[in-house]
Amino acid sequence: MQPSAKVHLYDFHVCSNEAVGRDVFRMVMESPELAGKLAPGQFMNIAVPGDASHIVRIPLSFAGTDVDDGTIELVYAVVGEGTRRLSKMGAGSGSTVVGPCGNGWRIGPGGRALAVAGGVGAPPVIAAARALVESGRDVDVILGAQTKDRLWGEKDACDLSASDVVVTTDDGSYGRRGFTTQAMEDLLAQRDYDLVVTCGPSVMMAGVARLAQDAHVACQASLERMMTCGFGACSTCNVAMRAGGYKSCCMDGPVFDAQEVAW
Ligand SMILES: Cc1cc2nc3c(=O)[nH]c(=O)nc-3n(C[C@H](O)[C@H](O)[C@H](O)COP(=O)(O)OP(=O)(O)OC[C@H]3O[C@@H](n4cnc5c(N)ncnc54)[C@H](O)[C@@H]3O)c2cc1C
Ligand code: FES
Known part of the structure; x- marks a missing residue:
């Protein structure tokens, strides 16, 4: 399964956003077009409203999609300013999201x-x-x-x-x-x-x-890396490779062959 959909900017609105643990939240967002395009392992870059000085989007993976409802399920930890503001977004509020980003899992038939x-x-x-x-x-x-x-x-x-x-x-x-x-x-x-x-x-x-x-x-x-641009231009998200050199987590990843990464 290899993702092929192009990356676009979409609107979303929040259906629910609740604490499911200590500083862990589960958000269900509605964004029908994006929900239909995300492949497992890909991620999205979310603009969180509330602070005009904070222009960097938050990269988040997703746990599941419901294509019929047009919804996407996210689970995230509050670790800093962006995710704190994300946790305050109530049902009905909205913003924009860029996706589907990255390569996703390479999954085909096989054994256990x-x-x-x-x-x-x-x-x-x-x-x-x-x-x-x-x-x-x-x-x-x-x-x-x-x-x-x-x-x-x-x-x-x-x-x-x-x-x-x-x-x-x-x-x-x-x-x-x-x-x-x-x-x-x-x-x-x-x-x-x-x-x-x-x-x-x-x-x-x-x-x-x-x-x-x-x-x-x-x-x-x-892999998770700090991300700034999210489209391969800034090198913030570099991943060191065992064979030498770097790959970008946002464009070449986030899923890597684990044996190729210089852990
Ligand atoms: C492809 C991808 C998928 C992700 N999926 C999820 C997810 O499903 N759920 C989830 O909870 N988090 C996920 N993250 C991490 C999430 O993006 C960061 O926690 C978030 O951007 C932090 O933003 P902030 O403004 O709240 O924190 P900041 O104030 O920016 O940072 C707070 C602290 O978190 C660290 N940090 C910030 N961004 C990252 C990052 N990208 N990776 C590692 N450490 C970071 C900083 O070094 C700092 O110590 C993912 C990251 C990537 C790159
Ligand atoms: S975040 Fe800029 S190159 Fe990946």
């Missing part, structure tokens, strides 16, 4: 896959897991968070009838105590996979990439 998410890396991983299930694959999902109140995605993963859903929290407040990589080591010892998809903190994805490489399993990682 493993989807590993950390924190608010869950939205694109849930979108990948859904696409994998729809392409006829068995998928196990590992979702990790620092604490129970920062976890999102368990219900969505269970609704996918993924074969196994394993939840980890760093402090043991829910699910298994420890990191997603420990759960991944256990699953790799029990089952054969031919693809791992991952998104989360960089240190976690580096560990996931290493485990996948040791097990000789292909691994795709959705």
